[in-house]
Amino acid sequence: MTLVRQATAHHHQSAHEDARNSDVRALAVDALIAEELASLSDADDDYWTFRRGAARRQAHGLSQYPAMMVPPMQAVLMGVVAQAVGDIDSVIDPFVGSGTTLTEAMRLGLSFSGQDINPLAVLISRTKAGPFHLRRLRASAERVVALAGADRGTKVETDFPGIDKWFQPAVAVDLSRIRRAIRTETSLWCRRVLWTALAETVRLSSNSRTSTFKLHIRSADDLEAREVQAVETFTEVLNDVVQRLTEEAATLRESGHLAPGGAYRGRITIDLGDSMDTVPSPGSSPRGHGLLITSPPYGDNTTTVPYGQYSYLPLQWIDLEDIHDRTDSSYLVSTYEIDSRSLGGGRKSALEDVAKLREDCPSLDATLKRLARLPADRSSRVAAFCRDLDSSLDAALAALRTNGYMIWTVGNRRVGGDEVPTDQILTELLGNRGAVLVASIQRHIPSKRMATRNSIASTMRGETILLFRKEG
Ligand SMILES: C[S@@+](CC[C@H](N)C(=O)[O-])C[C@H]1O[C@@H](n2cnc3c(N)ncnc32)[C@H](O)[C@@H]1O
Structure with missing residues (x-):
């Protein structure tokens, strides 16, 4: 009995000691990371x-998915944290998009879990994950292009409201020929690569303008003058995609990250799902991921970046069951369905929903008070986004191990001339859950890129990179 009590007391003492040591170590790692990040901008104040x-x-160039992250920035951030912590082997991105963080994590040889609510994002990320069966892919690409080119069938392989508005009849026939040809491929990864190329082909050959992510019909003159050869476009896009995957595989192979057959050595999960509810479990790392790195949407899909609208037309031509077993046609019931399922997409009762949250988040409360002078939809949009961002945090933290790090890149957009301090709001929401802010970096977004790529130059000029540690 005494022995047991002694052993227990000893156990408690050493557990206590372990916890203290790990706290001291965590603080030292925090300092190391903050110092390393600061030194980068000391040398060049435009660094970020x-x-x-x-x-x-x-x-990174497989698609033109909206609002992609800057690859070297993600590489530097991940590298600094991985180096300082020492034993990070897996990373999670709950808003993975087209997988910029995935590719950079793979180049570092890390395991990766990603999730997105948009099936097109899941398709592109799964394409980037491999396995890089390149010989098979090259043969497949050649065969599928030949098959589509030789097909004289005129049956249109999809139907949805507005098909005649968005596609010229000859384009719909060509896209159908490509779709039929892709369906003959038996390797799932090869089909995903082919669907990824078809998605970009659809974007380039539809009647929607390519200058915006929104669905926006071209002018009558433009449509009249336009000549689209979708099979040719597909051939060019596919050649580029195959070339890019070949180069990516070479990079990964050189660093020893690919097995001889072309499969990535680390574990990768890319899920279709709502990160407000849950994120993929860490699988290979039972303690949880060592690092979360992400960029959630900027705030309001309808006025900033409509990922769902962008994906609507391509997804009409892709076999959804090839993307993920949870993909179904309900994602495509309207052009705004995916955006309305996304963060901030459901505005109903948003202001009432955040009544409690405002009490614990002074910067949200102050923002909503300031916005009260504007039409009500402005404040309900901000409220809906913050409510949803808040609901994503529990799942994100649960996936992370104690003393794991989080890197969030967020934008403070302007609403009615007023800045919404998303960085401060997020810091408070995570602070409420016991996360510690380790570093905060303001970065400019080169205006040319914003204006042409994101069409949101008027609402945002910068982003904040926030680095937190999850406390025990
Ligand atoms: C800024 S983008 C991420 C871009 C990504 N970093 C890249 O480089 O491609 C934000 C992503 O969050 C996704 N998203 C929005 N709401 C979501 C939700 N509730 N659950 C999961 N993903 C969501 C969007 O579909 C979009 O792909």
Whole structure:
């Protein structure tokens, strides 16, 4: 009995000691990370703008998905944390989009879990994850292009409201020929690569303008003058995609991250799901992920970046069951369905829903008070976004191990001339859950890129990178 009590007391003492040691260690790692990040901008105060970093090389250029992150920035952030912590082996991104963080995590040889609510994002990310069966892919690409080119069938392989508005009849026939040809491929990864190329082909050959992410019909003159050869476009896009995947695989192979057959050595899960509810469990790392790195949407899909609208037309031509077993046609019941399922997409009762949250989040409360002078939809949009962002935090934290790090890149957009301090709001929401802010970096977004790529130059000029640690 005494022995047991002694052993228990000893156990408690050492557990206490362990916890203290790990706290001291965590603080030292915090300091190391903060110092390392500061030293980068000490040497160059424009460092975080990454003016020349937006070029999308290799796998990063597989698609033109909206609001993609700057690859070298994600690489630097992940690298600094991984180096300082020492034993990070897996990373999670709950808003993975087209997988910028995925590709960078793979280049570092890390395991990765990603999730997105948009099936197109899941398709592109799963394409980037491999396995890189390149010989098979090259043969498949050649065969599918030949098959589509030789197909004389005129049956249109999809139907949805507005098909005649968005596609010229000849384009719909060509896209159908490509779709039929892709369906003959038996390797799932090869089909995903082919669907990824088809998605970009649809974007380039539809009647919607390519200058905006929103669905916006081209002018009558433009439509009249336009000649689209979808099979040719597909051939060019596919060649580019295959080339990029070949180069990406070479990079990964050189660093020893690919097994001889072309499969990535780490574990990768890319899920279709709502990160407000749950995120993929860490699987290979039972303690939880060592790092979360993400960029949630900026705030309001309808006025900033409509990921769902952007994806609506491509998804009409892709076999949804090839993307993920949870994909179904309910995502496509309207052009705004995906956006309304996304963070901030459901505005109903948003102001009432955040009544309690405002008490614990002074910057949200102050923002909503300021916005009260504007038409009510402004404040309900901000409230809906913050409510949903808040609901995503429990699942995100649950996936992270104690003393794991989080890197969130957020934008403070302007609503009615007033800045919504998303960075401060997020800091308070995470602070309420016991996370510690370790570093905060303001970065400019080069205005040219914002204006042309995101069409939101008027609402946002900068982003904040926030780095937190989850406390025990
Ligand atoms: C800023 S983008 C991420 C871009 C990504 N970093 C990249 O480089 O491609 C935000 C993503 O969050 C996704 N999203 C929005 N609401 C979501 C939700 N509730 N659950 C999961 N993903 C969501 C959007 O579909 C979009 O792909």
